[in-house]
Amino acid sequence: MTGSIIKAQDLTVTFPSPQGPQSVVDKVSFQLGPEKLGIVGESGSGKSMTARAVLGLVPTPGRVTATTLSYRDNNLLTMPATQLRKLRGAKLSMILQDPKFSLNPVMRVGDQIAESVRLHQDADRRTSREKALEILARVQIANPDRVYGLYAHEISGGMGQRIMIAMMIAAKPDVLIADEPTSALDVTIRGQILQLLDDLIGEQGTSLIFISHDLNLVAKYCDRILVMYRGSVVETLDAQNLHASQHPYTKGLLDSLPRLDDTRTRLPVLDRSVL
Amino acid sequence: MIRVDDLTVSFGRGDARFVAVNQASFDVAANSAFGLVGESGSGKSTLLRALCGLVPVESGTFDLESDKKPQMVFQDPFGSLHPRQTVDQALREPLLIHGVSDQEPRIHQIMENVGLSPTLRFRYPHQLSGGQRQRVAIARALVLEPDILLLDEPTSALDVSVQAEILNLFKDLKEQRNLTYIMVSHDLAVVSFLCDAIAVMKDGRIVEQLSRDRFAAQDAIDPYTNSLFQAYQ
Numbered sequence: 366m367t368g369s370i371i372k373a374q375d376l377t378v379t380f381p382s383p384q385g386p387q388s389v390v391d392k393v394s395f396q397l398g399p400e401k402l403g404i405v406g407e408s409g410s411g412k413s414m415t416a417r418a419v420l421g422l423v424p425t426p427g428r429v430t431a432t433t434l435s436y437r438d439n440n441l442l443t444m445p446a447t448q449l450r451k452l453r454g455a456k457l458s459m460i461l462q463d464p465k466f467s468l469n470p471v472m473r474v475g476d477q478i479a480e481s482v483r484l485h486q487d488a489d490r491r492t493s494r495e496k497a498l499e500i501l502a503r504v505q506i507a508n509p510d511r512v513y514g515l516y517a518h519e520i521s522g523g524m525g526q527r528i529m530i531a532m533m534i535a536a537k538p539d540v541l542i543a544d545e546p547t548s549a550l551d552v553t554i555r556g557q558i559l560q561l562l563d564d565l566i567g568e569q570g571t572s573l574i575f576i577s578h579d580l581n582l583v584a585k586y587c588d589r590i591l592v593m594y595r596g597s598v599v600e601t602l603d604a605q606n607l608h609a610s611q612h613p614y615t616k617g618l619l620d621s622l623p624r625l626d627d628t629r630t631r632l633p634v635l636d637r638s639v640l
Numbered sequence: 641m642i643r644v645d646d647l648t649v650s651f652g653r654g655d656a657r658f659v660a661v662n663q664a665s666f667d668v669a670a671n672s673a674f675g676l677v678g679e680s681g682s683g684k685s686t687l688l689r690a691l692c693g694l695v696p697v698e699s700g701t702f703d704l705e706s707d708k709k710p711q712m713v714f715q716d717p718f719g720s721l722h723p724r725q726t727v728d729q730a731l732r733e734p735l736l737i738h739g740v741s742d743q744e745p746r747i748h749q750i751m752e753n754v755g756l757s758p759t760l761r762f763r764y765p766h767q768l769s770g771g772q773r774q775r776v777a778i779a780r781a782l783v784l785e786p787d788i789l790l791l792d793e794p795t796s797a798l799d800v801s802v803q804a805e806i807l808n809l810f811k812d813l814k815e816q817r818n819l820t821y822i823m824v825s826h827d828l829a830v831v832s833f834l835c836d837a838i839a840v841m842k843d844g845r846i847v848e849q850l851s852r853d854r855f856a857a858q859d860a861i862d863p864y865t866n867s868l869f870q871a872y873q
Binding site for chain 1: 679680770799800801803804805807808811826828829830832833855856857858867868869871872
């Protein structure tokens with residue numbers, strides 16, 4: 366594919382176990398272009414670990430192997446740790462489910478954004494503070510001066526996620542990996558956060574990997590979807606075709622979702638024996 | 641029939657007083673399921689906890705019309721089961737506390753009813769899947785044979801395929817054991833699937849009550865209820 370930013374070929378993550386090495390990600394291949402790529406699957410399907418492997422964040426004693434794992438033709442597997450760390454801050458970023466765990470609890474949130482500005486845009490303290498306030502306003506925080514001085518425990522989940530996005534704006538990443546970024550949020554807030562992510566991606570030309578267990582959300586929000594089951598990609602499809610999927614796993618998951626106007630009295634249960 | 645009248649729950653005093661549930665009133669017919677929906681902080685879980693006696697009621701009344709205590713099922717079975725108790729111990733403990741004598745047949749029966757294989761009886765929570773753990777939590781709630789189950793987001797920590805199994809189980813148990821449910825959830829489709837009537841909460845108040853038919857048809861009058869339906873789209 367031309368213009369592919371991330372290439373993964375036979376990406377495998379194994380963990381040692383008493384029964385020998387267990388693959389939690391098993392020969393996953395995909396390419397990420399300038400797009401919104403969704404990865405869906407149940408817990409334990411390997412979707413988060415796939416993302417972590419791309420960022421070089423697989424915890425020990427996990428082992429990552431691949432025929433190819435590259436970012437814009439830079440081999441991520443052989444890259445020295447210091448260089449990878451630089452790349453990770455500047456070009457590849459991640460937003461996690463719960464901002465409470467990703468923000469520094471003893472640092473004011475504004476200072477955290479300013480730090481991100483200082484590191485990535487080479488600004489001095491004063492400019493970075495001003496930039497941070499500007500960015501807070503951009504992520505639709507009503508009173509940036511007040512919020513600047515708050516700590517992580519003083520803010521709501523929705524505001525926390527806005528602040529995480531604010532830090533991403535400061536870093537201007539090339540690729541953003543969002544791992545269940547809205548799962549801890551109420552539906553009404555969720556829409557606002559997704560809109561904000563969309564604006565950011567559109568403005569900065571960022572590519573997005575969006576990890577979620579929520580099939581309907583991914584179908585609405587992303588361009589293309591990888592469906593994962595037990596460490597493997599079982600299906601790759603355009604988001605608009607998700608509901609027409611004939612794959613037994615994807616179809617089984619979709620069928621097991623209740624609907625608001627459901628007329629079924631029982632929900633079909635996924636038959637794992639055919640998978 | 642459960643009757644809740646002007647139930648108010650508040651925390652703190654003076655300037656710090658926060659009214660979590662504000663004059664909530666509703667009825668739940670026997671052997672039906674009643675849903676409480678709303679965003680986080682709307683007071684729906686606090687209302688449920690008040691009915692179970694887990695938080696004190698400030699004013700108003702409720703009558704559960706049952707001589708047995710209601711039992712509760714929580715969102716995260718990993719957090720609500722003792723990590724160093726086997727399934728057998730978890731199910732036996734309520735029976736011991738209440739001095740029930742026929743423990744063996746009861747444990748057998750309830751495990752079968754919730755679809756837990758007898759081979760799982762001496763496992764610890766970490767040796768079970770998420771769905772199995774939630775089945776243990778349901779079995780533990782049911783082992784004292786209550787009339788009422790209070791369900792606080794009982795499927796929101798589960799994968800959708802497992803959620804389907806647990807929702808089916810709730811439907812079966814309701815018929816088999818003549819149970820009445822009050823369920824809190826933020827998931828409108830889940831509530832619509834299981835419940836016969838639904839109340840929408842916002843800032844501690846019930847803003848609207850709808851039958852399941854009207855809920856499913858999104859036939860609401862209150863603007864807040866309509867905004868929830870819109871966000872669901």
